[in-house]
Amino acid sequence: MNTYDVIIIGGGLAGLTSAIDLSKDGLQVLLLEKETYPKHKVCGEYVSNEISPYLNRLGVNFETTPPDEIHSLQLSDRKGQLVEIKLPLGGFGISRYAFDHLLFKKAKANGVDFVFETVTDVEFIDDRFTIKTAQQTFMSILAIGSFGKRSNLDKKMDRSFITQKTPWIGIKAHYTSSDFPEGSVQLHNFEGGYCGLSKTETGAVNFCYLAHYDTFKKANSIEDFNHKILSQNPHLKSFLETSKMDFEKHLAISQVSFQNKKAVEHHMLMAGDSAGLIHPLCGNGMAMAIHSAKLVSNEIKSFFKHKNRDKLEANYSRIWKKTFQKRLIFGSIFQKILLQPQLTRYGMWIVLKSPFLLRKMIQQTHGKPIQ
Template sequence: MKIYDVIIIGGGLAGLTSAIDLSLSGFEVLLIEKDKYPKHKVCGEYVSNEVLPYFKRLGIFINKTNSDLISRLVLSSRRGNTVKVELPLGGFGISRYALDNLLYEKAKSCGVEFKFETVTNVAFENHQFCIKTHTNEFHAELAIGSFGKRSTLDKKLDRDFIHNKTPWIGIKAHYQNDDFPDGEVQLHNFEGGYCGLSKTETGAVNFCYLAHYDSFKREGSVENFNKNIVAQNPKLNSFLSQADLLFDKHLAISQVSFQNKNAVENHMLMAGDSAGLIHPLCGNGMAMAIHSAKLLSEEIKTYRHHQNRNQLEVNYSQIWKQTFRKRLIFGSMFQNILLQPKLTSIGMLAVSKSPYLLKTMIQQTHGKPIL
């Protein structure tokens, strides 16, 4: 019976990045992902430049892609009043279709083994993981869970957050809009939600928003919601009226949860959105997923020398909280402000008079370059 050093469940940013990092350090890694690459996902598709030094160390060079180099943020209230500010670190716009596939190809070249199957059960017995799919059974000393915001595996593991329904739905599509500026990420508020716009490597604009499900349900369809709710913001109305939908239909994900999650569940080490999700308005979820992969990979490398599973789990849980807890708190605060019109108006007035204040707020939800 073959026993892998590490099995990773889920091939998003955290899963792929940790697979690359660990395989480069000599670990035998199996990654199990239900869908083949490339594929589109509901995602803001803006990545903070804080990940670039770490990517470079792993041999991943974003400058060789056609990603949009983003240096400005434009923020608008429901009425379309705007504030523009230069981003402290900047970032890049790239689709998950392209970025995930780039990491997948890199992981394969590093020797990572892939199985495109759905995991049905995970058991930890006799200091070892047994991971089952519909057709196979795999074994490993360590297991990483990077299966996203919400999964049937969360139910299998009986995680606390999975028992609470959440009112958030995410919608995403790519549009062609030749008037959308290069180098800019935009965040526009509307009743019950907010929408991010930024260019991707193809020149298409990623249109991605988070909305309260009750108001979304009342409209009956994405098209009606866009027309009757989203487009009430003059900036979003202008964008939609001049843009052509490039997807056959919008992508959607429901039950998006921002509740606290444990970084370790039944000895499985969680990474990316499986460990914790920052509010999308902060534009840093992708960078956080990549950073969490680095933190976890470093702890696993330390574990290789000391073979103390309990210490690995304690260390990773602590370093995850130390690194991301403040970002999550500030992200929640900023979302609460944006969802309340009076607070949004006060906030917009304050940051319009002092752009430095908005820069400071941005820094609270972003990290420093990952060295």
């Protein structure tokens, strides 16, 4: 039976980054992921610079896939009224296709083992984890759950949020656009949702939106929804009319969940979206996932010095809540505002008069640089 210090279930940003961090410290790490790299995912693909010093410390190098440097945010309401601000920290645009693959190669170079199979069962017995796929069984002292927004493992673990249905649908595609502004991330409101636009490392524009099912069911297809609903916002209408989709079809996910989650479940340490999902309109989910990898890695490295599991779990739950709870609350508030036309119009009127207020709002969903 294969035995490790840490087994990570899920190879997204949080899982890959924690694998790099822990292996850098000499721990034996296995990452279990159901799909091979590279691959596209439904994601906003904008990353706040708050995590740049941390990635530099881990030796993650973007020289072969230089991202698009982003300095400003454009925000519009449903009618197209627009406000633009300079982002407090700035960020960069990079596709999950490139970013995850880059992190995967770095983790492999660090000595992390990868198995591309679906996890079917997790047990915690006699102070050890036994983790099974259809083909193999593995054991570890610690386990990290980074299996995304919603997973069959959440059901197996009987996590409280999994029984609550959610009405959110995520749609994504890459587009070629000849006139998309350099250094800009855009957020455009439409009936029942909002759409983010930003350039990736290839120059393609990532077009990703979150829509409420009640609005989405008014259309017969994604293309019909884009034409009928999104195009009511003149900025989205112009983008769709002047750009060409690079994908054969849009990517889609349903049941996007924003319910509260626990940072520790059945002794497994949760990271990334498995621990909590910030509303995509805040444009900071990717940085938050990477930041959570740093938190869980720090606590795990400390654990292997004191070997106190209760202390590990209590400390991680506390530090996760201290670091992210305020962001999640503000993200929820911003989402509610954008989904109420009258509140959005009033909010746009305020930030047009005083753009610094929007900068303050952005700061509430972004952290300070971490190393």
